[in-house]
Amino acid sequence: MYSWRKIREKLFICIIILLSLLAIAPIIHLVIVVSINGIAIFVKAGTSFFTGLPPTPLSEEIGGIAPSIIGTLLMTMISLSITITLAVFAAILTTEFPKNSISVAIDAIAKSLASIPTIAVSMIVYTLVVVPMKGFSALAGSVALTIIALPYAYTYFSMVLRSVPAIYREAAFSVAMSRWSAVIRVLIPIARKGIAVGVLMTMARIMGETAALLFTAGRFRNKVSFSPTEPADAIPLLIFDYILSPYDIWHQVAWGATALLLLAYIAIFFAVKLIVKEVKL
């Protein structure tokens, strides 16, 4: 004989499962739709999708998105290296000297930078970099991306470093390590998984950023460019432009580009899971 309590319990579990499915349904739907459409494009275009140039609006060939891929890679690398370096140093600084006025300032700056809309950042960089340089460039794009990624990366690293229990720092001091030694040989190694995750997540953020590049990168997709001072393109920009266009061939390219981006994100996700052995406290 089922008691009312048992029925309530089962009902509750059903509701939870339903709501959970409802929550992940959009993502699953997204992945499925993008994969189906995108993979079809890969198949149709072959490897030239990654090496070729984008098609003209009325062409029959899919072509490729090489300039966008190179542009994204270039800007990601530049931006990521600057961001990670600055963010890690800032995080170390504020963790080691929390009451210092510089640390307080950094915290405040990070919070305020994070609240600037990305499109506004794009316009600021336009004024500060594009205009003096008299043209769009991958560099300008990287600067914009860095400004956006910095507070995010700093906050994440800061949280990671702060979550290392203080007892290990004291242990480091007790074996006569200098302050710097304690950071390099104890704090960072213990937090390494968190730091690696932070790097990858920052990279994912940078790769998918669109608004920041609107007035900075240049959308130059006629040829592959490795130069930071020349205008460049990025995959999200391409998707943005092509989806809004009336041309069907460009829509197809956009699907392919979206699928490529999604693939990259999935790869990062798995990398995060597998990379770097976790330090068990």
Added chain:
Amino acid sequence: MFAVEMNNVNVYLGDRQILKEVTLKVHYNTVFVIMGPSGSGKTTLLRVINRLIDTTEGARVVGSIRVLGFDVMNYDPYELRKHIGMVFQVPNPFPHLTIYENVAIAAKINGVVKNKKELNDVVRWALEKAMLWDEVKDRLHEYPHQLSGGQRQRLCLARALAMKPKLLLLDEPTANIDPVNARKLENAIVSLKDEVTVVMVTHSPYQAARVADYVAVLYDGMVVEQGSAQQLFLRPSTDIAQKLLRGEM
């Protein structure tokens, strides 16, 4: 000369005074136990000795402290700590290093060894002194999280010993471990007397009775009574000490 000599030491944390006119002397190669109820300032006293008090926000130290002949407040704390080992209340072996590396890093940093062979010898010696060698000799490449709490604490002791310190500070080292391991640790501590001077903090009068040569009773930041262990455990002269021995505090 004394291993540790404190004269009229006062420690303030913000507005609060944690230690009041503390005066004590620790002889070389003895086990000196600081006993007292919770909140009496025992841990603070210990942390003043190796300047770990510096890491506490708003801490101010006034008074004369000489450790191993150095004037502690006017000496480079990082240099000072090369001669002082410490074991904390909560076992804190480095989780990212193997058992071997945990002990080795202490020896390497302090330039105690010149080559790999000497390093192996020191690691073994330290683990033997901490009475842990037999339990880990086949597992030196494993990580501390695979050890029990008591084993971890002995690993911390081995790490502290690998520095070949002259002074060993122990902050309630058996507070968080089981009784069997606690006894092992106590036996290890007593056997170390020949090589180091030990200053240990405990709130258990029985533990103090088991290991101490000299005892100082700390109450509300003041040294209420000080003397040889025998004298204190048989004929304490203050009421506070007697209450502490009875476990009423």
Added chain:
Amino acid sequence: MSLTAIELERLKSILIHMAQNIRKILQITEKLIEIEDVEQRKNIWKEIEDIASILDRIRREFINEVLVFIARRQPLGRELLSAHALISIAYDVYRISRYCREIARIDSMLAPSSGLNTITNLSKIFREAIKAVEAALDDLIEFSPKRVNIVNEIDIQIDEIYKNTLLGISSNVVISREEAVKALIMRHIERIVDHAKYIEQYLSEVL
């Protein structure tokens, strides 16, 4: 009061009760020294024997209890010294009863002929010894050596008498039976007062 203190008080009261038996045994022994009738003396010997055995048994049980107290409550400081004092004083109390027993034995050997009452001054001397033990027992009840001076004085007196008795013997080649018996009994009385002194000593160590 802590559990340890309560337990300690309980043990003290057992010891004090033991001590009351000593008062009794001393009174009976005093009577023994004074009377002449063999039948009465026989009864007293038996009584002394009984009380002494009871005290021996109580002592063993008592020491066990004190040891259990030490193991369980792990006393330190004054309480540890008190526990030690209790064990030591129990032994002293028991020894006093033993010496009374010895005195009774000597008397039984002398029977049916002249008893201890024939020995000059013995009764008076024994009364002094009883005074010393009574003082020590009173101090035991208060657990404080207030009357230590009384006991020490009597101890000096008794020691003097004992010494003189021995000198008296050693200075003659042939001695009378009275002198021999007196020497033997004096030795026991001297020991009884010694134990009273020890009780005072243990009490002063606890302070």
